[in-house]
Amino acid sequence: MTNLLSHHEIATLFVLYHSPERIALADLDVLPLQHAHLVEVVSAESGHTCYRVTSKGHELVRRFGLAQRKDYCAEPAACVEVEASEGMHA
Secondary structure, X not given: OOOOOOHHHHHHHHHXXXXXXXXXXXXXXXXXXXXOOOEEEEEOOOOOEEEEEOHHHHHHHHHOOOOOHHHHOOOOOXXXXXXXXXXXXX
């Protein structure tokens, strides 16, 4: 059985896709995205932990029609560092 994403989780995916620095590592809406393999947590070269939208996440954003033309490539976007102390997304 496929689990559906809530509107909050879909919005979180869109924010991560366009502005990943706006999402705190403690944001609970990211967990279902991780379980669905739409987002992953990775360690940046600088040692910080950050989110990265996976190719599956990119495909979902593209299907919603919200991908920018330059983002149609299959490669995930570059990792953007996110501090754990940041507040929740706006």
